[in-house]
Amino acid sequence: MLSYYKRNEIALTPILFLIPGVLFFAVYVIIPIFQSLSISFYQWDGLGEAKYVGLRNYSELATDRAFEISLWNNIKWLALYLLAIPAGLFIALFLNQNVWGIRLYKSMFFFPFVLSQVVVGLVFSWFYLPREGLLNGFLGLFGAGPINVLGDPTLATYGIIAAGLWPQTAYCMILYLTGLNAVDPEQVEAARLDGAKGPKMLWYVILPQLKPATFIAFVVTIIGALRSFDLISIMTNGGPFGRTRVLSFYMFEKALSEYGFRMGYGSAIAVVLFLIMLCFIAYFLWQMYQDEKAARR
Amino acid sequence: MRSLMKASLAALITTSALTGAATAGSHANLEGTLRIISDMSNPNPRAIMEGLAAEFDEMHPNLAVELEIVDREAWKSQIRNALTANAPDVVNWYAANRMAPFVNAGLFEDISDMYEGGELPGLDAVKGAMTMDGKQWGVPYTYYQWGIYYREDIFKELGLSEPATFEEEIANCEKIVASGRACYSIGSKFLWTAGGWFDYLNMRTNGFDHHMALARGELSWTEDAGVRETFANWRKLIDMGGFIKDHQNYSWQEALPFVVNGEATAYLIGNFAVPQLRDAGLTDDQLDFYQFPKINDHAMGEDAPTDTFHIASNAQNKEAAREFLKFVTSTDVQSRINGPDGLGQLPINANASVSDDEFIQQGFDMLSNNATGGIAQFFDRDFPAEMASVGMEGLQEFMVFPDNLDDILQRMESARQRIY
Structure with a gap:
């Protein structure tokens, strides 16, 4: 036995090291994915017998307007949340200088990311309050408003996204700040000798060197957009009349909340959400594979 | 090992308690x-x-x-796990349709024999709310009235009196709106408060039996003329500016300051709001209560949600659990826990004494003498959970955009056809 291991040490050791990780990943991630897929073919309240209904949960999804709204909101989140990347980049460029006290300014800009999402949600919901809120006080100065951001079905989702952008921008900023430290000063010098400056310098010299930072910023922002659950739960609880729900929130409501417990239907929503995530996961994996390949060459 | 010991202990207790009960009566020697x-x-x-x-x-x-005390909101979803795995002996829950998932899954113990055997004296009036499939599944321990809590001082200032009919209600409201106030405060962020308004408007417009038929899914939301009339009555109040603005942003607690500050004169809510209004500084001279006024000629039905105790069917110590249920529903305990130093609500035992609190007394009088139509639990307890969630969302939307009514009813109707 021992000698068998000795002979194949090089081949076996990595496998041994991988086993715990693979095991946990399988139990907590991979297997549940297939379980939710299979539950989505059943009608089940989580207590009694599960009844096989085939694709009925999915055909109900197709006609469910609340689902459609949630899906659109997810797309809005994914698209608008990406604004955090350019916003973070510009704040990073602005802060990337040596003046007295710059460390303090940097940490102040980074501050919102340290706050819990719940606190951010509360702060913004007070900011948006229709009567006492700062926003309407400010608009009042210009004779505009008052608007009830979180009570208006067309505005509420954008209001929550704006709240989410605040910490997310700070996150992207910190990623770019570290990225900017790695920019090669010689290349900047050379570009400057060739007469590049301003936007051209940024676009052709700085940004290509920031590509790894941009990729990470993109990944964390997409993940952040899909994790919008806590902000929605705190700020509107999915309302007014379900107009700010996203898929993850809708799934929770249908499967696990006070009036829910339709496990099959909730799983069907989860499967749709997983398919959306799968597009991004595939892209991320492909991108990382390309980088590996380029590095090995 | 521990569970084994427990099981054998429980077996021991059942046998000893059975013999004990015969000799020692209600005070069995529990172990x-x-x-x-x-x-x-x-x-x-x-x-x-x-x-x-x-x-x-x-x-x-x-x-x-x-x-073990669990957060009240969290319990609403935790109870499922609690009853299935390592079940406790006694749990809290709610009456009527909210029991359905656990009754159907066989997780609540059938205690009909306790009602039949006269072990629960004074509970006949509330038995109905605990009955499902002809059996009783638990005992209530408290309930409270709903109704309109209003600012007595502002009513006096405007020369208004408690309305008895919907016309008087509207006439009052017109004067209140003219004085720059809203008639009703409401916080509909968590939806259920709008359910209270629908319950009352529908019970008054179409009667208690119609409301219950609707809850059982026997009537169409779109086809039934009575439902339309209820919404038309509701719309009268909405269109005249009766409700506070932006109520979709507030929880019911966040809507209380409107009443306290006198920006709204009344609040349709349960009696649980009274301690909070008193804490906020309203005296009993400023605050009063009236029953939701009559609309059409139907016997008055009332919402009076009941909170309950149940025995889990997987309980280990059912004998002690049954004894505990007898204990909490006994006359003496009921008078004490619902008294002014306790929950400040209504006792469910007919022989218990009712606290002399102004609001408890009015509520008790209303429910015993002027609720001949019947006692409902509440929108989200009488309607099946799924119908309630779709419904309350629609009700909130109606209160903000009354023009969307057709679309809302369409959605509720398609939900009804799927659910029942």
């Missing part, structure tokens, strides 16, 4: 452990529950009472 999970997590109810557990523990020297 072992009684595990209770309670959702009475607000400060006042929590103290009551802890007191009850301690007292019951004292009464039975050989019995250890283990009490």
Whole structure:
């Protein structure tokens, strides 16, 4: 036995090291994915017998307007949340200088990311309050408003996204700040000798060197957009009349909340959400594979 | 090992208690452990529950009472796990349709024999709310009235009196709106408060039986003329500016300051709002109560949600659990826990004394003398959970955009056809 291991040490050791990780990943991630897929073919309240209904949960999804709204909101989140990347980049460029006290300014800009999402949600919901809120006080100065951001079905989702952008921008900023430290000063010098400056310098010299930072910023922002659950739960609880729900929130409501417990239907929503995530996961994996390949060459 | 011991202990207790019950009557010599999970997590109810557990523990020297108090909101989803895995003996829950998932899954113990055997004297009036499939599944321990709580001082200032009919209600409201106030405060962020308005408007417009038929899914939301009339009545109040603005942003607690500050004169809510209004500084001279006025000629039906205790069918110590249910529903305990130092609500035992609090007295009088139509639990307890969630969302939308009514009813109707 021992000698068998000795002979194949090089081949076996990595496998041994991988086993715990693979095991946990399988139990907590991979297997549940297939379980939710299979539950989505059943009608089940989580207590009694599960009844096989085939694709009925999915055909109900197709006609469910609340689902459609949630899906659109997810797309809005994914698209608008990406604004955090350019916003973070510009704040990073602005802060990337040596003046007295710059460390303090940097940490102040980074501050919102340290706050819990719940606190951010509360702060913004007070900011948006229709009567006492700062926003309407400010608009009042210009004779505009008052608007009830979180009570208006067309505005509420954008209001929550704006709240989410605040910490997310700070996150992207910190990623770019570290990225900017790695920019090669010689290349900047050379570009400057060739007469590049301003936007051209940024676009052709700085940004290509920031590509790894941009990729990470993109990944964390997409993940952040899909994790919008806590902000929605705190700020509107999915309302007014379900107009700010996203898929993850809708799934929770249908499967696990006070009036829910339709496990099959909730799983069907989860499967749709997983398919959306799968597009991004595939892209991320492909991108990382390309980088590996380029590095090995 | 521990569970094995528990099981054998429980077996021992059942046999000994059976013989004990025959000789010692209601004070059986209970042994072992009684595990209770309670959702009475607000400060006042929590103290009551802890007191009850301690007292019951004292009464039975050989019995250890283990009490676990869970957050009231969290319990609404935790109860499922609690009842299936390592179930406690006694749990809190709600009456009527909210029991359905657990009754259907066989997780609540059938205690019809206790009602039949006369072990629960004074509970005949509330038996109905605990009945499902012709059997009883638990006992209530408290209930409270709903109705319109209003600012007596502002009514006096405007020369208004408590309305008895919907016309008077509207006439009052016109004067209130003209004085720059809103008639009703409401916070509909968590939806259920709008359910209260629908319950009352529909029970008054179409009667209690119509409302219950709707809850059982026997009537169409789109086709039934009565439902339309209810919404038309509701719309009268909405269009005249009766409700506060932006109520979709507030929880029911956040809507209380409108009443306290006099920006709104009344609030359709349960009696649980009274302590909060008093804490906010309103005296009993400023605050009063009236029954939701009559609309069409139907016997008055009332919402009076009931909170309950149940025995889990997987309980280990059912004998002690049954004894505990008798204990909490007994005349003496009922008078005490619902008294002014306790929950400040209505006792469910007909022989218990009702506290002399102004609002409790009015509520008790209303429910005993002028609720001949019947007692409902509440929108989200009478309607099946799924219908309630779709419905309350629609009701909130109607209160903000009354023009969307057709679309809302369409959605509720398609939900009804799927659910029932």
